[in-house]
Amino acid sequence: MPGPRNDLTRLRIALTAFxxxxxxxxxGWVVRIPAVKEQTGASAAAxxxxxxxxxxxxxxxxxxxxxxxxxxxxxxxxxxxAVLLCLSIALPPLTHSPLALGAVLLVFGSAYxxxxxxxxxxxxxxxxxxxxxxxxxxxxxxxxxxMTGAGLGGLVAGALSPTRHLLGLTVTGLLVTLVAGRALLxxxxxxxxxxxxxxxxxxxxxxxGRARRLVLTFGLIALCTAYGEGAMADWGxxxxxxxxxxxxxxxxxxxxxxxxxxxxxxxxxxxxxxxxGRTTAVVAGGTVAVAGMLLGSLAPxxxxxxxxxxxxxxxxxxxxxxxxxxxxALGGPDGxxxxxxxxxxxxxxxxxxxxxxxxxxxxxxxxxxVAALAAVAVLITVVTRHAAASP
Numbered sequence: 001m002p003g004p005r006n007d008l009t010r011l012r013i014a015l016t017a018f019x020x021x022x023x024x025x026x027x028g029w030v031v032r033i034p035a036v037k038e039q040t041g042a043s044a045a046a047x048x049x050x051x052x053x054x055x056x057x058x059x060x061x062x063x064x065x066x067x068x069x070x071x072x073x074x075x076x077x078x079x080x081x082a083v084l085l086c087l088s089i090a091l092p093p094l095t096h097s098p099l100a101l102g103a104v105l106l107v108f109g110s111a112y113x114x115x116x117x118x119x120x121x122x123x124x125x126x127x128x129x130x131x132x133x134x135x136x137x138x139x140x141x142x143x144x145x146x147m148t149g150a151g152l153g154g155l156v157a158g159a160l161s162p163t164r165h166l167l168g169l170t171v172t173g174l175l176v177t178l179v180a181g182r183a184l185l186x187x188x189x190x191x192x193x194x195x196x197x198x199x200x201x202x203x204x205x206x207x208x209g210r211a212r213r214l215v216l217t218f219g220l221i222a223l224c225t226a227y228g229e230g231a232m233a234d235w236g237x238x239x240x241x242x243x244x245x246x247x248x249x250x251x252x253x254x255x256x257x258x259x260x261x262x263x264x265x266x267x268x269x270x271x272x273x274x275x276x277g278r279t280t281a282v283v284a285g286g287t288v289a290v291a292g293m294l295l296g297s298l299a300p301x302x303x304x305x306x307x308x309x310x311x312x313x314x315x316x317x318x319x320x321x322x323x324x325x326x327x328x329a330l331g332g333p334d335g336x337x338x339x340x341x342x343x344x345x346x347x348x349x350x351x352x353x354x355x356x357x358x359x360x361x362x363x364x365x366x367x368x369x370v371a372a373l374a375a376v377a378v379l380i381t382v383v384t385r386h387a388a389a390s391p
Contacts, residue, residue, distance in 0.1 A: 011126055011187040012134070016141045017180035018078055018119045021173055023145030025089050026112060028169045031153035032093070032162045039162065042098040050102035055348050057109025058116075062341045065117035069333035073189055074122040079181040081115035086173030093162035113344070121336045122184075124328030128192035133278065135325040136269025136318045143263040192329075215335045217384050218327040221282070222343030224377035225319040228289065228312065228370040230350030232258045236309060239297070239363050246302045254309050261310040265317025278322050279385045286378035289315030290371045297367035312370070319377060346373075 037047050068077050088111055091104035123138050149169075156165055233255055241251035265272075265285075273281050289312050296308025320343055327339035350370075357366035 007187055008126065008130060008190065010183055011122075011190060012130075014180045014184040014187060015078075015119055015123055015126065016138060017176060018082060018115065018184070019123075019138045019141040020145035020148075021082065021176050021180070022085070022112070022115055022119070023142040023147075024149035025085055025169055025173050027146040027149030028153050028166065029089055029092065029108070031150055031157065032165060035157070035162045036092050036095075036101065039093065040095055040098055040101050042101065046098040047101075050098045050105060053102040053105030054109035054112065055344075057106040057111075058113030058344055059341055061110040061113035062117050062337050062344065065114045066121070066333035066335075066337035068114075069118055069121050074118045074125070074333060075184050075187065075189060077118040078115060078122060079177065079184060081111050081118055082177045082181065083174070085111035085115055086170050086177060089173070090163075090167045090170040093166055113340075116344075117333065117337045117340050120324050120340060121328060121333040122189070124325050124332075124336060125190040125192055127325055128329060129190040132270065133273035133322075133325070134270050135321040136266040136273070139321040140263055140266035140269070143259065143266060147259060147263065211330050214384070215327045215331045215338050216342075217380060218323040218330075218335075219339040219342035221377045221380055222320050222323040222327075222339045223346030223349075224373040224380075225286075225289075225316050225323070226343040226346035227350040227353075227373050228293065228316050229262075229320075230347035231354045231367065231370050232309065232312070234351040235354045235358075235363065235367065236296075239367060240302055240305060243362075243364055244300075244302045244305060250302060254306060257306050257310040258313040261313030262317045265314045266321065269318040269321065272318065273322070278326065279381060282319055282322055282381045283378050285315045285317065285319050286374045286381070287315070288312075289319075289374040290378070291315075293371035293374065294368060297364045297371070316374065319374075 033047075033051075040047075040050075042050060065077060065081075085108070088104065088108040091107070092101055095101040095104055119138075123135060127133065127135050153165065160168070236254040236258060237251040240246040240254045241248060246254075269281075276284065292308045292311025292313075292315055294308070296305050296312055299305045299308055324336060324339045324343070327335040329335070331338065353369065354363075354366045357369060
């Protein structure tokens with residue numbers, strides 16, 4: 001039936017645009033953090049507290065967005081959060097104190113957390129209707145948007161003030177939201193044929209204990225893999241420069257190798273999942289990540305470490321998308337919210353945990369915790385594979 005198929009294609013394109021927009025806007029903010037820190041006169045400790053606003057806003061909103069998606073639909077919630085995200089990104093350079101910065105970042109984090117749950121919920125339903133594991137392609141769009149936003153931010157940092165740069169992101173983001181949002185709102189929500197029926201009073205059927213445990217299991221897999229992303233972003237370059245005597249430019253390439261490999265892995269993720277299946281793909285990916293991170297953290301040369309970082313990115317690429325998709329298939333928007341909250345918590349946990357372990361032992365030893373948690377994700381997947389596969 002060409003009509004419904006065309007509608008699903010338009011829906012997929014619109015959702016892909018929002019994933020890319022989210023990564024683009026967030027990366028644009030990240031590259032201007034040093035300039036905003038200087039403008040507000042914040043100390044390192046004060047900046048750290050202000051940045052907690054993003055985390056707090058995201059985590060709190062993620063726990064609430066599932067209810068909003070059930071009541072109003074994931075499409076309107078996606079568009080509303082995108083508008084708030086684009087407007088709030090212009091606020092940080094307008095602040096002149098760490099307290100004010102933390103307040104506006106709370107708003108920004110709320111929008112960021114909300115849109116992540118909303119468009120992942122819509123994507124989970126679309127995956128179920130298409131009956132193809134296309135979830136990695138959406139997360140590849142997020143990665144590509146983030147790389148574009150970071151690269152563009154680096155190019156304009158010397159020419160534009162943070163105020164003008166982030167205002168430009170607001171204008172660009174609102175234009176994208178206008179076009180993609182109109183398309184998304186015109187598309188009927190994808191409704192999986194096996195969607196759980198509602199009770200007589202109209203409320204969604206509550207998950208039984210087994211389903212709730214499985215959702216938490218997928219959330220733990222998301223946490224274990226997102227831990228690695230956070231750790232690599234904050235500590236990879238320092239490891240190369242401090243422990244392997246890499247130049248600053250070469251050290252900066254460490255996270256680029258990881259991010260490029262992860263993007264490539266997500267772009268090919270649908271094909272991989274179709275050929276291997278979700279469980280085998282997660283086990284294989286986690287195993288590859290374990291080997292890659294052991295090499296990246298313990299290798300005696302820079303080039304071997306860079307290769308290890310790239311292998312780690314390939315291994316971790318599809319674990320988070322699969323975990324969120326499976327949690328959403330079981331629990332709907334609430335399942336997505338649970339897995340996303342745990343995953344985001346893992347990304348926040350990684351950097352400080354690595355820092356504490358580096359003080360106690362050494363940075364190379366601390367980075368092996370990324371491999372350890374990837375192994376935990378593999379173990380969880382193997383132990384629960386029969387329960388996850390059964391109806």
